[in-house]
Amino acid sequence: MHRYRSAPGQGDFDLDGFLRALLATGTTAPVSVEVLSDQNDQLPPATVAGALAIATRRVLQAAGVPT
Numbered sequence: 001m002h003r004y005r006s007a008p009g010q011g012d013f014d015l016d017g018f019l020r021a022l023l024a025t026g027t028t029a030p031v032s033v034e035v036l037s038d039q040n041d042q043l044p045p046a047t048v049a050g051a052l053a054i055a056t057r058r059v060l061q062a063a064g065v066p067t
Contacts, residue, residue: 003036007055009062019063031056031065 009015022029033056040048060067 003038003041005035005037007035007052008033009055009059015059016063019059019065023063023065031060 005011019031033052035048035052057067
């Protein structure tokens with residue numbers, strides 16, 4: 001299993017564009033974060049959760065997703 005995912009907005013996928021496209025459809029689907037990462041497994045859970053929360057908020061704001 002590959003466990004090398006990046007935090008939201010830090011990978012190759014155009015997450016901002018994807019979220020904007022979803023918004024354009026009128027969807028109100030929930031958004032969640034799943035980052036499988038051996039690197040994150042080496043850090044304290046609170047550190048990882050804080051970093052992912054910050055990254056997620058940045059992506060949501062950049063995409064114009066209401067929070």
